[in-house]
Amino acid sequence: MFLHRRANRGPQNQEGGRRMDKERIKAAVREILIAIGENPDRAELKETPRRVADMCEEIFSGLTENPESHLKIFNEKENDEMITVRDIPLYSVCEHHLVPFFGVAHIAYIPRDGKVIGLSKLARIVSCFARRPQLQERLTTQIADFLEKQINPQGVAVIIEAEHLCMTMRGARAAGCRTQTSALRGRMKSDARARSEALTLLASK
Template sequence: MRTDSVSGSNGLADGAPVQDGAAPGGGAVKFGAVRPFDAARAEAAVRELLLAVGEDPDREGLRETPARVARAYREVFDGLFSEPDSVLDTVFDEGHQEMILVRDIPVYSTCEHHLVPFHGVAHVGYIPGESGKVTGLSKLARVVDLYAKRPQVQERLTSDIADALVRKLQPRAAIVVIEAEHLCMSMRGIRKPGATTTTSAVRGLFKTSAVSRGEVLDLILRK
C-alpha cells in the first residue's frame, strides 16, 4: 500500500469556502441504519438462504455459518451504526493554505444491488478554508472506512465522503476519487475481472477552477 501525503501549490486566491451542510438533498445528516442490527434475524435469513440455494444448513461445515455471516455483516455494515463525520472532529489550526492529499487509501465496500464487495483505492484531497483548519491524515482514511461500510453504489460513497469533508472542515476545495473493481462484474453477470470503475466528487475550487482541478487530478492519477 502506498499512502502518500502531498502538499502542493494551487491557485486558491479566487476560491470561496464551500458552504457548510452542502449535502445533496439538504436536511440533517443521519446515520445510515433505520433500525438496530438484529443478529437473530440475520442468522435466520442466512439459514433460509442456504436452504433456498439447495444446501443443508445442518451439515457440519455450515452449522456455524449463519452466526458467522451475521457477525461478518455487522462488521462490514458498521458504518450504518456510527456517525462517520465525527472522526473529522480532530482538527488543528495550522494556518495551512495549500493542498493536502492522501492517495491510495484501500477501500472495501458492498454493492447494494448484489450484496457482493467492490474494492479498490480512494484518494482524498482538500485545500483548507480561510481558517487554515486541517484534520489528522489518518482521519481522512477513517472517514473513507466508515462510509465504505454500508451497502451502496460507488457514486454515492464518493459523494458522501466529499460532503463530509465540506461539512466538517469548510475547505476551499475538496476532491474524492475512487477506483474500484466490482465483484458483481467480475465473478458473475458480465464477468469482466480487472475492469475498474473510477468515480469522482469535486467541491468548491476544484469544481470551479479547471487549473486547480487539473493540478490535483495530475497528482492523484500520477503512478
C-alpha cells in the same frame, strides 16, 4: 404514530438508532441455504449463519457509526496549500447484489482558514462511509459532501477506483475491470488550475 412505527423496526443501539439484528440475519441465512438446495444442518454449514451474522456486524458497521466521531481538526494558520492523500484502501458491499467491491480512494483539498484534518482520520472517514450497503457513485459524493460540510475547504476532490465482484464473478465476468468515480467541490470544480493540479497530484505514483 411515528414513534410507534419506529419502536417496531428492530433492536435499538444506545443512541436510539437501529442496531444489527443478528438473530434475524442467522434465520435469513439458514433460509437462503435451504432455498439454494443446501442442508443447513450439514456439519460444515451449521455455524455458517452465525459466522455470516458476525461478518455483517463488522462489514456494515458504518450503518450505526457516526463519521463525525473520526474528525480531528487542526488549525494550521499558515497552511492554505493543497493537501493530497492517495491510495486509501476501501472495502464496501454493492447494495444491488450484496457482493463486495474494493479499491482505493484519493482525496485532495485546499484548506480554508488553516483548518486541516489529521491524515489518518481521512482513512477512517472513508471506511465509515464504505462499511454499509453502497453504490460507488454515492460513496464518492458522501465523502466529498461530508468534508465540505465539516471543514469548509476552498475546494475538495474525491476519486474512487474500485473493482466490483458483481462484474467479475457474475454477469459480464469482466475480471480486472475497474470503475472510477469522482466528486469535485468548490475551487476543484470552478477553478481549472486547481482542478488540474489536484488531478495531476492524485494521478502521480
